[in-house]
Amino acid sequence: MxxxxxxxxxxxxxxxxxxxxxxxxxxxxxxxxxxxxxxxxxxxxxxxxxxxxxxxxxxxxxxxxxxxxxxxxxxxxxxxxxxxxxxxxxxxxxxxxxxxxxxxxxxxxxxxxxxxxxxxxxxxxxxxxxxxxxxSKQYQMIGESSEINQIKEMIEKVAPTEARVLITGENGTGKELVAHWLHQKSERSKGPMIEVNCAAIPSELIESELFGHVKGAFTSANKDRAGKFEAANGGTIFLDEIGDMSLPAQAKVLRALQENKIQRVGSDKDIKVNVRVVAATNKNLKKEIEDKKFREDLYHRLAVILIRVPKLNDRRDDIPLLVDHFTKKVAEEQGTQQKEFSKEALQLLQEYDWTGNIRELRNVIERLIILGGTKIDKKDVELFASK
The missing domain is CATH 3.40.50.2300 (Response regulator)
Structure with missing residues (x-):
């Protein structure tokens, strides 16, 4: 009506x-x-x-x-x-x-x-x-620790600019969340946000995935196809785990950053693109450069702004907030009643060694909600959160 x-x-x-x-x-x-x-x-x-x-x-x-x-x-x-x-x-x-x-x-x-x-x-x-x-709700950054507040302040300063950002940190720390916040708070927020997991794409296909291809460029190329850079035109492309990208693909990404143009695989025609590049990695790229596995010139192009996402073990004060967030989220997803955690249970979770970072914590919370009692207590954590 x-x-x-x-x-x-x-x-x-x-x-x-x-x-x-x-x-x-x-x-x-x-x-x-x-x-x-x-x-x-x-x-x-x-x-x-x-x-x-x-x-x-x-x-x-x-x-x-x-x-x-x-x-x-x-x-x-x-x-x-x-x-x-x-x-x-x-x-x-x-x-x-x-x-x-x-x-x-x-x-x-x-x-x-x-x-x-x-x-x-x-x-x-x-x-x-x-x-x-x-x-925005899906990509919330939960936490009030000094480490997280520094990242939030950095995002507020950097997001409105066109500066490229390299996000570093261990697996499961929330690098993807930082990338989405950068996009949502930027002037490009109305444009697309295209994600590429460089580690999940075979090296022989990464160039086609990023830059597209023309019909006949290789055996299975039966029609022209646009790549991720074209799809991200006017918006942001997020190159996750860029440390796993092949050297030939790195060279083409470097050209795209230098000249704002790309070529589809099998074509010599330039295509202009207007994208902001945000990259992330769990690797030490300076070590990769020493080992001749990553281009130094590409590193300097990407790392105009560096944002390091801390391990969960370095921000234990945020664990109660994260537990509350994941508890609400799991209850909403499963259509069940939200469960309460006792102080002792929260304290024990804060003492754990979270090698899998936030991703591991999320999995543990879901396990506790499914298998634990009406109120999650210390015994539940000892029984179901063990490694």
Whole structure:
């Protein structure tokens, strides 16, 4: 059901507009306001999917209503209703955030078409916000330790820039979360975030995966295919475990970073790309450089900003917060009631040697929730969290 507010000081026009809209769709719930002041009272109390607003009104005109609403509910779309002499003013209202304007007397087809488009756009904006919130929730960084707060501060400074970032740390520490936060807080957040696990792709396929290929480039290349760099155009590409990338692929990545262009495998045609590269590794790349397994020039291109993610053993103060987070998440995923951990159980978890870092802790919490009692106590941890 779409809620529409019609603001018009002429009762006859209000009735006509309401009749047209309600006859058009049973999903339109139409309310009326006879002037701007009455409209603002309604707007403050209710959330409307669309507002049809006359410009010339006593007490408070349409421009004032538009400006006041944009301050408190900026996502509310406005379609302005203008008399012949108000057309120039109506165009100006679009600069203030109005979606469109309709002249009096309203053309039926134009009115209904504008209403449909405005409502569709509102629904799309709402859905995008919901999905973005869902993604943001999925990639939360949990913790208040000094180590984690330093990373959060670094992200706040670095994310809005175009600087390349190299994230280091052991497996399971949360390098992927840092990469997603960098993207979400960047100017590229509306663009794609493409992830590539360099360790999971065979060395003979990594170039095709990153840069694409043309038909006939190799035996199984039966059609042209775009690569991850093209898919990430306008956004961010996350090269996870880049220390496992082959040297030939490293050379092509270096060229992409230097010239902002790539070539598909089997082609000599340059394709321009506009991507921000964020990379991660659990390896000591300086040691890999000494062993001739990683290009030094690529390292310096990638490591403009270095972010080291600490081991869980180095941030034990965050374990209670992480336990609470994973407890809620597991309960939500499995549709079960959330379980409580005793102080003794939490203390014991803080004393464990977490060689698998946060990933291991998450698995242990899920095991405890499934196998432990109604309240997870020290005995549960001793029994089910053992190595």
């Amino acid at each position: 779409s809620k529409i507010l019609v603001i018009e000081d002429e009762a006859a026009i209000r009735r006509v507009l309401k009749k047209i809209l309600t006859e058009e769709s049973k999903d339109y719930l139409v309310e009326e306001a006879e002037d701007g002041l009455a409209a603002m009272e309604k707007i403050k109390e209710e959330d409307y999917d669309l507002v049809l607003c006359d410009i010339k009104m006593p007490k408070m005109d349409g421009i004032e209503v538009l400006e006041a609403t944009k301050k408190i509910k900026p996502e509310t779309p406005f379609v302005m209703i203008s008399g012949h002499g108000d057309l120039e003013t109506a165009v100006d209202t679009m600069k203030l955030g109005a979606f469109d304007y309709i002249s009096k007397p309203p053309d039926l087809n134009r009115l209904l078409n504008t209403v449909r488009i405005a409502l569709d756009r509102k629904e799309l904006v709402t859905e995008n916000k919901r999905l973005k919130k869902k993604v």
